[in-house]
Amino acid sequence: MELFYDILKQLIRIPCVVGAEHPFFMFLKRELEELNVNVEYYDGVLVAKGKRPESGYISAHADRHGLICTGHNEFQYAAFIAKNQADLQGNSNSEQLLKNFEMRFKDQRVQAYNPWSGSYLGLGTITDAYLCNRRYNIIFKIDGLEHLFPGTPIAFMDKLEITPDGLISAQLDNVISVALILYLYHLGYQGTAFFTASEEAGRSWRFLLEYFRRFNIETRELLVLDTSPYNSYQDISGLDIVLRNRDENAIFRSPMKNKMKKIAIENGINYHFKDAYLKNIMAQENKKGSLGVTELGRLVNASHGQIQGATLQFPTIGYHTVEESTTKRSIDSMILVLQKLYIDEE
Secondary structure (H helix, E strand, C coil): CHHHHHHHHHHHCCCCECCCCHHHHHHHHHHHHHCCCEEEEECCEEEEECCCHHHCEEEEECCECCEEEEECCEEEEHHHCHHHHHHCCCCCHHHHHHCCCHHHHCCCEEEEECCCCCCEEEEEEEEEEEEECCCCEEEEEEECCCCCCCCCEEEECCCCEECCCCEEEECCCCHHHHHHHHHHHHHCCCCEEEEECCHHHCCHHHHHHHHHHHCCCCEEEEEEEEEEECCCHHHHCCCCEEECCECCCCECCCHHHHHHHHHHHHCCCCEEEHHHHHHHHHHHHCCCCCCCCCHHHHHHHHCCCCEEEEEEEEEEECCCCCCEEEEHHHHHHHHHHHHHHHCCCC
């Protein structure tokens, strides 16, 4: 497992703000090619292919939340700038949290980088953040980045923290899934992996659908890896992996779901179905809410079921912060499930 944590630590240090993923993709491309994995780069998606590309389809979005310079000494939350808002419809977890977390960013250190080369352009500190209802975005005040031009991405400074009681913390969504796929190739995975852009702006499914249509591919076995937010440590302390029957947009009809459930039961892995969990909370509180919006749900819905699959998610707390946390046991469980699905059966 030391290799996995080395990979994760390295990836966390490379910025990948939503809409400015290119430098991260280039780093990932090199790492994969060192493993003799064939890599193809299309608009919005990096595609890795092992020696048996049809033996598996795994996907993870690569982008992370961050800021964009939108004018002289003006900075906005990247996912919600005007050009990204068209695909956000108010029912995703990101949007529901928008009104509640602007003050989380106070005193947070950030780094600006060139969106193509990845070159470092300066450090700054967030001094204030407030929700502007006219623009429906968080506006930031930052000391130290007054020289930047509009369009410059600004990433949160981040590093991996591991506590003695087994809690893993960083801006995990969704670099932890990217690290997991890279580690899987080290273990011998020979299938296909997709790394998508702009998921936090609700657009990644478009790039993935375009890829499948480009090559006239249909599948029922796309596995999408991500994190899944919970409110407290108590909610995740007895939970290792998160599965889904569906999300707000579609029902997931894939043999992958029962395969993963069977693996979990046989190996003592604690799991639940997030949609059932959310429905139960709504019933207890006697109110309606969202079942969540996933990349897979948008893809299934838009492809009219030609692309089907399942989700496998890390349970986390501290969603969309640099203190987002999961457990070592959850990481071990995710790796075990993926090994059983893709490596042991070979």
